Amino acid sequence: MSTEVVYVLAASAVFGAGVYGLIVANHLMRKLLALNVMSSAVFVTMLTVAGTTPEGPDPVAQALVLTGIVIAVAATAFALALLVRLVQETGLVSLRAKDDDGA
Amino acid sequence: MNGAIETVGLVLVIAGCVFYAAGTIGLLRFPDVYSRLHALTKADNQGLLLVCLGLAVLAGSVQVAFLLIVVWSVGLVAAAVSAHLIARHARHAGEPHASRETER
């Protein structure tokens, strides 16, 4: 068993956990945690399946992951701002509470 | 000669790990915030020092050794400040003190 295999397996389990959390969790912030966990799994998969060059992991894959990390943080930051405002306005931390067609 | 240096380095690293283990056990087993902090900061900083020293011996390069000392001192500053803040916050929040509780 090689290092890459270990990380692919771990990443897939983490991805599954993230999907589970995203579906099951009520609290919006936990959904965001689940999304972030999923994106870490995607990044690890991306680097490992890209293979290696003589000078280490594939540099393109590294750059893509770096870009992806920053985009994930940006999206999370915006989602958190939206979440905080939503809680201030409605007092609810989940989307399930009531029907969206009202009002 | 090489073997001896390597042995010294390994012994230092392993000793550091023992301190880390002790600190972690303290974190898990101690009854309240204050004593847990005590375990973490004291034992772990000692552990970090020993591991850094061991690695410096193993690396055999002055530059690396210097960097490891920098790592240790930054770790020390971070631990001091964070432990201080946590303890202070806990005291203000009225976090219970295990020993006093048993005295009552």
Added chain:
Amino acid sequence: MAPDALAVLVFAPLVAALAVIVAPPRATTALALAGIALTAPALWVVTAAVLGGEVVEVALAGAAPPLGIAWRADGFSLTMAWLTFVVVAFVSLHALASFPSTSDAGRRFWPMWLILVASVYALFLSADLFNLYVTLELVTLTAVAMIAIGGAPAAMRAAMRYLLLGLMASLFYLLATALLYGQTGTLDLYQVGERLGEGALATTALALMITGLLVKSAIVPLHVWLPAAHGKAPGPVSAVLSALVVKVTLYILIRLWFWAGGALDDGLAAFVLGLLGAVAIVYGSIAAIVQTRLKMLVAYSTVAQLGYVMLLFPLASTAAFRAVTFHVLAHGVAKAAMFLAAANLLAALGSDRLQRLVGADQRYPVNVLAFALAGVSIMGLPPSGGFVAKWMLLEAAWQSQGWGWVAVISAGSLLAAVYVFRVVALAYAQPRPASSVRRPGTTPRGRFGATSVAALALAVLAIVLGIASAPVLSLIDLGLPPGMAP
């Protein structure tokens, strides 16, 4: 000349966005309009080159794929770029009135609006799987932020749901990108198509990618986020969401399927996608019929109309490709007009409950007319653009003897007629004497003015598209997928 024009399409709105952020508010209108207007001559230059028979292409930073990213414009991407320009230009006119640049909302709206325009252009020009991911994220984030711009709790809830699902869909897409890169060593969509053999691995990766795209395109049953998001957003935002934002992922889907989807060529997957489309047409139309609010009705109509695009996959013929591309255009223009008219009526009446529309034609004739004209195209009545699209689609289904698809297309038009006529009939209904008195909350705003003109102009354009379809179709013919002949 033409390759530089591609850069103008992306950079002009982007520079305008940056300038709007930094410059004082009074300069906003001029800067924004300049940024959008500059893309017109650029589009013209590129179109001339494409009509001359070339595919306009530029390797960014001189690094051709697989090393770098290339921008590429053929008839298909150019058609989408023209749709972008037309919708954005007219909706911007509306936004000038509904988001005045000196107001708080306006200061927030315009920079994001311009970035959205730049990213949609960048998306249509790009064929790099990862670059598409970045542009998609950009489109989604701007769209979500603009839905929430009004600050109403319902809008923010809709925005949050859209954001969560959108981010999840992006991750599926990104995961597939990772796998495809691992397999082919390139991110360029066309090169992936060449290098990707058949096999379970390729199929699964493409299936993951398609799932993500379907969520973002709100194809039933993954549409749950759309009605609230499109229905609760401010008027200009709804218009551009329905006309453009859901189309960009369908564009990627079509590109992927017909240019790089060799591994999916087994009929079953295509049939499933077509079936989803059929369900979307029927379900979306019925849901639209039972709505009690105008904007929600229009939003569900979008769910239904997106279904037609999915019929392309099982039909998979030149005729179907032309029909569906034309449908995307016609629906985009008509739906933008419809949302703008609905938003104007909402602003004027103080509510978009359908009952409030009774007699609206007497007070707001322009907007009601705009809604009705756009409705003609949505239903597919001659001589509108929608008619041409649906007629061509029917022909395509007929030719390939897909009787089931024929039935769905016809049923969709009938159902669309029901929900459009429901609105139009109410609006033209004779008001009872009591209700002719102006109700509280009813303002004369939206009777004439830029907002109504923008809606009417788009609606007229949706009709004109049907009369003058020949040049558009000849442009589409220059972007047919490999293996399809005009």
Added chain:
Amino acid sequence: MTVGVVVDMMLGLALVALSLRVVTGGSLFRDIVLFILFGLLVALSWARLGAPDLALAEAAIGAGLTGALMLMAYRSIGADTEERPVRRRPGVALVVAVLTGSLVAVIGLAALGIERVPDAAGDAVLEALPGTGLGNAVTGVLLVFRGLDTMLEMAVLLVALLGAWTVLGDARPGRVHRVDRRTPLVGSLLTVVAPITLLVAVHLLLAGTDAPGGAFQACAVLTGCGVLMVLTGTLRPTAVAGFATRLLVVAGLAAFVLVGAGAGFVGHAPMTLTGTWAVYLIETAMMLSIALTMTLLFARARGLRGEGS
């Protein structure tokens, strides 16, 4: 099996256990802290996989910044919004999760088994890198070969900030839960740490052209300093975005746009960096923009002003 693989396995198991805990646990606060720990372990994985650039970025941005943002938001929405228990019937979710997880495992493992394509983009990059004058291939990809991605990524950051400003509405900037500055340690920490972070950031930025590091890692360090200054009240959030703030926020994207579009005017393909100066200009502007953007997002503010002013 080597010692390294055993370490990998322990790390992998810890990642899985932590992720399960984070998505299902009962106490949100604790799970956010565990998420930060998860991020740090991911950073270790990057180091194990031989990607130090990513390890640096993950530790600082993925774990540190995201965690700080999460904790801040957690404080803002208040402890009284503790979630209700998870949905009653998680069966379907479990099936979906196991299916997607195994799907990823199967195709991931299959993808690992594939022989490397001879002219993969990564190899093309290594071949073309000497022509750029850069020594770090990752920086080369980010700035030269796939500069468009990075430019649009800056736009994503800008949109996140504009979006946050939008949903902030007309509200006063969020009350930042400040650390009590009367404790002697915090003040002296800042006076020691602030200059060091600046030094480290500049070092990372310059080192990034040839060694691990670059604008993203540098900005993360600067952001850390910014967050510290907000927390200690050295910088206070304001409700108005002044001219300087707006200028600095767009600087990174603007530098990219100017260089990228400008290349077209002097006869190069768009997005061509015509010299090393362009690399340094863009990297510096990006570092400043990202650091300010992130600090503003953290403080949920439109601007910042110094303590005295």
